Amino acid sequence: MKVVIMGCGRVGAQLAGLLDTDGHSVTILDTDVYSFRRLPPTFSGTALVGNGLNEDLLKKAGIEEADAFVALTQGDNRNVMASQIAKHIFNVPRVVCRIYDPLRQELYSTLGVEAFSPTTIFAQMLRERLES
């Protein structure tokens, strides 16, 4: 599977490493070269510097042939916009997006973006831990 990941933070870098180990072809994007230090030394995929909202950069990252796109930057709106570009402009079959704001996550899920809110997931997990 060919995967494009936008945002090389802790989650992005770790996901890139895991998918790479599983034998997938991974391209990871970040606006800051320094972020790529988080990638594991064994990472054999591609790291590209630039803004994932830019169509030209997305094409360079091979989004036209990608099977999946994952948006993991710090900005909810950036993730939302990039995901919609991937889904509606480039017709990527699987688009997954992180949205911290639970209300926005809910809205965009109904609009067809597969969105996860770490806020909700983590709060629920903590509640379960504390109540058990």
Added chain:
Amino acid sequence: MYIIVVGGGRLGYYLTKALLDEGHEVLIVEKNPTFCQVINDELGTVCIRGDGCEAATLADIGTARADMLIAVTGDDEDNLVACQVAKHKFNVPRTIARVRNPQNETIFKKLGIDVTVSSTNIILENIKEEVPTHPLTHLLTIRDQGLEIVEVKIPPDATTIGKPVKELSLPPGSRLALIIPKERKPRVPTSDTVLRDGDRVIAVITPESEEELRAVLRGT
């Protein structure tokens, strides 16, 4: 009309001022408390501090009864999301987004934003118009018809000078609407109107035939 403006920068400020003058009920949502303070001091209490992309904020300010939401922050992605939340969560009938990156105009359209205004394109056009050799200027886009109104200047070396309009093979679907000569009054061209040096020709065309029209009118 009840209009919500997202983004209280310079554009949001002057837009709100103009809308208030027209008698509308306007509310600005701005993240920066200093900007909020300045707006409220100068325009009356019309600004609330908050994130205009957040559904909770928009719910608090009664977005469900808004007639229009205009997003004019400096970030395209924020403007997109503010408009989409307004449209899909609160059924706001009309959403307008400012676009900084001209490329995003088509993307926004595809994603359901009613109107996009590209500040960058507008500034570029205005500057280009001031470059004396610039052959074609966009005056207006008629979006729902897929047409635009443009101005073409006839330079002194144009081979069409002295020729009547009927001898020009204009691109299909194009219409010459007006000719503004250098020193005389504007006139509506007929088939016998002759082109002169320095004429400014106003035409209605499709965006694809821009180049062809320019070439036909200037004879190059």
